[in-house]
Amino acid sequence: MHTISVAMATYNGETFLERQLMSVFAQSLTPHEIVICDDGSTDRTWEILERLKAFSPAPIHIYRNKERLGFRRNFLKIASLCQSDLIAFCDQDDLWDDSKLETVERAFTDKVMMVFHGAHFIDAADNPLGEMSRVSPTAMKFKSMELDAFAKVLGFSMVFRRALCQFDDQHGQSIDDTHVSEVAAHDQWYTFLASVLGDVVYLPDPLVRYRLHSANAMGFRRKHSFRDLVSAFRYSGTNLKKRIAVLRARCDILDRLTADRPEVAPALAAYRSLAKTSEARLTLYEDQSPLTRVQRYVDLHRNGIYHSKTLPLSRWDQRKDLLVSVLGPALLQKDAVVKPSQA
Structure with missing residues (x-):
């Protein structure tokens, strides 16, 4: 069995942070560690993190950035601090299904570098807004270079091998496919590396309730008019x-x-x-x-x-x-x- 680090980025997340962390604490497969980097919050985020440490079933490491990094660099920093075989990115405002880590861990066979999964949408009050479009109705394995180079694999839905972090010194040369003046977002970066160096597995299971609200760092449309x-x-x-x-x-x-x-x-x-x-x-x-x-x-x-x-x-x-x-x-x-x- 692989060890898993949960890598959470926080920034002014007091509204939803406690509920998200409790859903991580409730995982049927307890993570090896939970690593959190706060990017200079000015609300009660740091207070909530310090208070909830006592409830964590896994070792929890909390860091505060001396200067704001932005979500792209903050997530890469967190990944660099993780020590487990696998890394699961975690947003501060979603809700995880209790079986998320256990379900994803089972999909990691020898050549698999990344697993990503489906999701349900919810609003700020936890009301359901439907399901994220499925890549496939059943699980799929993409061999190296078989995944669309611009596949939208979202960070909250991915778990990847920590071995990919050895190439992060090249991240500064990357380009974000939406904002070309920026380096690649963390999810774009690791999807690129995973699809080059091994297999990528898709699970249709909606293992996260992804919250859509006015303060999302990155939005996501449910439907297209x-x-x-x-x-x-x-x-x-x-x-x-x-x-x-x-x-x-x-x-x-x-x-x-x-x-x-x-x-x-x-x-x-x-x-x-x-x-x-x-x-x-x-x-x-x-x-x-x-x-x-x-x-x-x-x-x-x-x-x-x-x-x-x-x-x-x-x-x-x-x-x-x-x-x-x-x-x-x-x-x-x-x-x-x-x-x-x-x-």
Whole structure:
């Protein structure tokens, strides 16, 4: 059996913190330790943490950052302080199912580097808001490089091997796929590493009640309206440009890692191929000629990029490309029309 560290980040979390910690204390599989880093709270968070230490069934280590790190760097700091085989990220405002750690731990076979799971949504008053969209109705195992490079694996739903932390010195070279002026969010970073270095397992079990409220550090939409879909299409060129920047950064990181880890070479080749493919896709978003756009799309489809099992594109990626090949760039947000060489 693997040991598990619970890694919690806190910041002004007094409203929901106690209930979340009690759900962690109630786990059927007691964690080896609970590691908490507070990022300079100005409310009663620190007082609550100190008071609840006495109720913890596991050793609990609490740290206070001397200066604010932000959630990205704070979560990486916490991971670096953990000592167990596995690390389970924990938000300060959710509620865990009693069997979360036990269920996830069972899924870690030899080659599995990360396990992530489903969730229910609740509001500030614990009222149910539905279930997070499932990746699959049943458990799935993604072999190395079979997971979408931009799969939205959320931090609260993931448990990963602490061995991935040995590569955190490269994190400063990463790029966040939403905010390209930032380094990658903690969940993006470890999902990238896990999918490169081993298998990733998805469990559909809703093992967390994820709380949606006005103070979420990172929000999450339950449903997409027609207006959301139109907006997603309008910004698809801009978002593809961002992804190209992320892919290039990942290629640079993998290139550096291959010196000591030659087994990473296939991942480097796969990411270089995806970056090249993405640059070819971006030409659809700048070409003013309808005939040329359609021909580009046909060529991309014929080359099999939409059906690749290695770093696969999503169905939505294909639909956006088809739409823009037919409708052209006129409907896109203006900054989306950028040549690959300028991305």
